[in-house]
Amino acid sequence: MTAQTSRRVAQEWDAADPLAGLRDRFVVDDLCYLDGNSLGRLPSATGGHLAGLVRDGWGTELVRSWPTWIEWPRRIGDRIAAHALGAREGEVIVSDSTSVNLYKLAAAALDARPGRGTILADAEEFPTDRYLLEGLAAQRGHTLRLLPSDLDEGLDQATLVESLTEDVALVVLSAVSYRCGALLDVAAVTAAARRVGALVLWDLSHAVGSVPLALTDAGVDLAVGCTYKYLNGGPGAPAFLYVRRELQESLRQPIWGWFGQRDQFRMGAGYDPAPGPERFLVGTPPVLGMAALDPALDVLADAGTDRVREKSVRLGELIIELADAWLVPHGFRLASPREPGRRGGHVSLHHPEALRISRALVDAGVVGDYRVPDRLRLGPAALYTRYVDVWDAMDRLRDIAERQAWTAVPTEPSRVT
Numbered sequence: 322m323t324a325q326t327s328r329r330v331a332q333e334w335d336a337a338d339p340l341a342g343l344r345d346r347f348v349v350d351d352l353c354y355l356d357g358n359s360l361g362r363l364p365s366a367t368g369g370h371l372a373g374l375v376r377d378g379w380g381t382e383l384v385r386s387w388p389t390w391i392e393w394p395r396r397i398g399d400r401i402a403a404h405a406l407g408a409r410e411g412e413v414i415v416s417d418s419t420s421v422n423l424y425k426l427a428a429a430a431l432d433a434r435p436g437r438g439t440i441l442a443d444a445e446e447f448p449t450d451r452y453l454l455e456g457l458a459a460q461r462g463h464t465l466r467l468l469p470s471d472l473d474e475g476l477d478q479a480t481l482v483e484s485l486t487e488d489v490a491l492v493v494l495s496a497v498s499y500r501c502g503a504l505l506d507v508a509a510v511t512a513a514a515r516r517v518g519a520l521v522l523w524d525l526s527h528a529v530g531s532v533p534l535a536l537t538d539a540g541v542d543l544a545v546g547c548t549y550k551y552l553n554g555g556p557g558a559p560a561f562l563y564v565r566r567e568l569q570e571s572l573r574q575p576i577w578g579w580f581g582q583r584d585q586f587r588m589g590a591g592y593d594p595a596p597g598p599e600r601f602l603v604g605t606p607p608v609l610g611m612a613a614l615d616p617a618l619d620v621l622a623d624a625g626t627d628r629v630r631e632k633s634v635r636l637g638e639l640i641i642e643l644a645d646a647w648l649v650p651h652g653f654r655l656a657s658p659r660e661p662g663r664r665g666g667h668v669s670l671h672h673p674e675a676l677r678i679s680r681a682l683v684d685a686g687v688v689g690d691y692r693v694p695d696r697l698r699l700g701p702a703a704l705y706t707r708y709v710d711v712w713d714a715m716d717r718l719r720d721i722a723e724r725q726a727w728t729a730v731p732t733e734p735s736r737v738t
């Protein structure tokens with residue numbers, strides 16, 4: 322049996338970590354926080370930044386701030402494009418929620434592929450995506466084809482490519498699967514869909530800010546994603562959407578609001594969509610929520626997604642190494658792809674008592690999360706998570722497993738897991 326990484330070695334890795342200094346740019350405490358893929362930590366600069374905006378922008382300038390604020394969906398979208406998406410200026414806009422953006426772009430894509438009746442998606446896709454597509458298919462008489470996918474390994478890419486027939490209008494996929502963390506080859510899938518004339522709409526919620534993306538080089542047409550996970554924009558931060566520049570003019574989204582209108586303040590008679598990415602906006606942007614993205618993106622820009630990914634892979638490897646050694650003998654099983662190149666930033670473990678174990682972990686100062694039916698999900702965000710945090714979390718998990726400490730934890734359901 323090989324020796325496991327010791328706590329001292331984990332501390333040495335932290336001492337040598339080029340991103341270690343960035344942890345100080347977040348509000349941190351003793352908590353082993355491994356849920357950065359659900360809600361990222363608070364950047365230290367965000368509170369002051371928002372307080373200044375409330376005081377000066379809202380409190381003093383009032384409506385005179387709008388000429389500045391109105392540019393922010395695009396300005397901040399361009400920052401996300403540059404620092405996290407590998408996209409060009411004018412291709413990304415911040416607006417609405419991921420759910421709403423997915424609806425807008427999926428509907429626009431279906432309109433752009435008349436005569437094709439099939440929408441493809443992963444049967445294990447995040448629920449909001451499945452529900453939205455179910456609704457769209459019902460409204461339009463399309464067939465939603467949900468491809469079976471493995472709970473531990475994600476969608477098989479070869480099966481997906483084989484399912485791409487001439488009748489497929491739209492494929493909706495997560496680059497990183499929310500449950501098991503499986504990572505798809507964005508460029509390869511996009512190219513395969515293009516060969517049959519289908520559009521792919523990527524949900525990048527669990528990839529953005531964790532996995533380096535190169536949307537322009539990969540030929541991606543459409544994408545959406547959350548900003549409150551690895552982009553650290555805060556609870557309910559507005560989402561982003563991406564539309565390849567060359568496609569924008571040919572797409573019409575279904576919610577015709579005044580922020581999507583050309584020459585908005587001329588308040589003209591009929592709807593005429595704006596020429597740029599603004600055509601995918603709807604109504605007044607949530608200025609305070611959007612503003613929180615600026616300090617958060619400053620940190621990511623300083624880190625660079627390549628360095629984030631390098632550390633994220635090592636954090637995942639440490640979880641898997643210690644799980645193999647300490648937890649598998651207690652009935653746990655790895656529920657994520659083992660190969661780092663096939664995995665995003667989080668690692669899931671299967672155990673029949675995963676719900677109660679996740680609750681016992683919280684009591685032990687470790688926050689991960691539980692996902693149905695029986696997965697413990699650990700998402701160590703590289704910008705602020707130390708190797709020693711992962712080591713300590715796994716050590717406490719080992720202790721819980723050895724003592725079967727979850728037997729004392731109540732089983733009653735809670736509204737949010």
Ligand SMILES: Cc1ncc(COP(=O)(O)O)c(C=O)c1O
Nearest residue numbers: 418419420447449495499524526
């Ligand atoms: C893959 C994925 N898509 C969409 C969402 C939901 O987006 P929202 O609730 O912000 O619309 C989430 C997380 O909540 C997610 O993990």
Ligand SMILES: Nc1c(O)cccc1C(=O)C[C@H](N)C(=O)O
Nearest residue numbers: 358359360447499500526737738
């Ligand atoms: N958006 C969330 C919320 O409003 C409440 C609780 C959790 C979330 C999440 O983001 C969950 C996350 N998308 C997931 O992958 O499960």
